[in-house]
Amino acid sequence: MKNVQATAPGKIILFGEHAVVYGRPAIAVPVTDVRARVGLQTTGSGKGFRIIAADLGRDYLLVDAESDDPLATIVQIALKHLGQTVPDATLTVTSTIPLGRGLGSGAAVSTAIVRALGQFFEYNLPPADVSDLAYEVEKLHHGTPSGIDNTVVAFEQPVYFAKGRPIRRIRVGQPLTLVIGDTGIVSPTRETVGDLRRRRQAEPECYEGYFDEIEVLVDQAKVALEQGLPGLPAIGKLMNENQELLESLGVSSPELEQLIKAARQAGSPGAKLSGAGWGGNMIALIPARPEVITAVTKALADAGATGVIVTELR
Numbered sequence: 318m319k320n321v322q323a324t325a326p327g328k329i330i331l332f333g334e335h336a337v338v339y340g341r342p343a344i345a346v347p348v349t350d351v352r353a354r355v356g357l358q359t360t361g362s363g364k365g366f367r368i369i370a371a372d373l374g375r376d377y378l379l380v381d382a383e384s385d386d387p388l389a390t391i392v393q394i395a396l397k398h399l400g401q402t403v404p405d406a407t408l409t410v411t412s413t414i415p416l417g418r419g420l421g422s423g424a425a426v427s428t429a430i431v432r433a434l435g436q437f438f439e440y441n442l443p444p445a446d447v448s449d450l451a452y453e454v455e456k457l458h459h460g461t462p463s464g465i466d467n468t469v470v471a472f473e474q475p476v477y478f479a480k481g482r483p484i485r486r487i488r489v490g491q492p493l494t495l496v497i498g499d500t501g502i503v504s505p506t507r508e509t510v511g512d513l514r515r516r517r518q519a520e521p522e523c524y525e526g527y528f529d530e531i532e533v534l535v536d537q538a539k540v541a542l543e544q545g546l547p548g549l550p551a552i553g554k555l556m557n558e559n560q561e562l563l564e565s566l567g568v569s570s571p572e573l574e575q576l577i578k579a580a581r582q583a584g585s586p587g588a589k590l591s592g593a594g595w596g597g598n599m600i601a602l603i604p605a606r607p608e609v610i611t612a613v614t615k616a617l618a619d620a621g622a623t624g625v626i627v628t629e630l631r
């Protein structure tokens with residue numbers, strides 16, 4: 318009997334979402350306060366491979382899964398990579414990462430499943446392999462993903478990421494505090510990315526100009542983050558500038574902007590949407606003082622946030 322457990326964190330994009338799809342760099346960090354958890358247990362029942370995702374109300378056999386089922390797809394891709402046949406086992410998936418809100422839920426579930434299968438077959442999978450396998454499923458979720466979600470989740474470290482370039486780890490000078498506010502609106506990444514693609518095709522020069530401006534501020538943000546606390550005002554200013562550019566790209570929304578405004582009024586020096594936009598989450602940088610944490614958390618809840626996470630960036 319084998320019984321293994323694996324987990325993977327959520328993530329947020331600090332700077333550079335959307336522009337990263339067009340080859341510009343972006344910065345993302347893991348959010349360890351929320352996690353996807355996977356258990357994998359041999360059953361010996363002769364019934365094959367069963368997948369139970371209670372949060373999604375699903376319980377099915379691998380052989381019965383639809384061809385685009387993300388959980389079944391990652392299981393099959395990982396088994397192939399490990400050179401293993403389908404075991405007689407039950408895979409249980411749970412997650413505290415809200416779905417479809419830019420917190421990397423899909424990438425985290427894929428990563429936790431790959432890690433569990435690696436452990437099950439006693440195979441030490443390097444993060445780069447885990448990331449590559451999870452990327453295959455990101456294509457199902459996102460259509461044309463940049464690869465930033467699977468990278469930050471599988472490496473579980475702050476990353477400066479650009480498609481096709483080696484991954485660079487960011488060493489945050491001193492821990493920083495972030496508040497994540499949820500609009501409660503599910504926004505499929507595929508839709509915002511697809512919509513922006515159409516607009517960029519119609520006016521390439523205009524949108525490439527925005528992406529170039531984002532690239533400049535991502536590079537400045539990397540330097541400021543490496544300074545840590547002394548860089549706080551600069552990081553906040555860059556977050557606000559990034560938000561303005563995301564508004565120009567047409568991926569913000571009134572609900573996101575309401576939360577962003579509330580956070581700034583309550584003492585955040587910088588706030589922006591995080592991820593695909595149109596819904597999902599926003600993030601606000603705050604000084605790590607209890608009264609500011611309380612004020613910003615309350616302001617977000619009063620402004621309609623359906624969930625608030627306070628996390629430390631380190």
Ligand code: PMV
Pocket residue numbers: 330333334335336337338418419420421459461462463464465466506510591592593594597
């Ligand atoms: O899935 P989300 O909400 O984390 O957004 C991903 C970030 C995008 O830049 C919008 C898309 C991508 O593939 O990088």
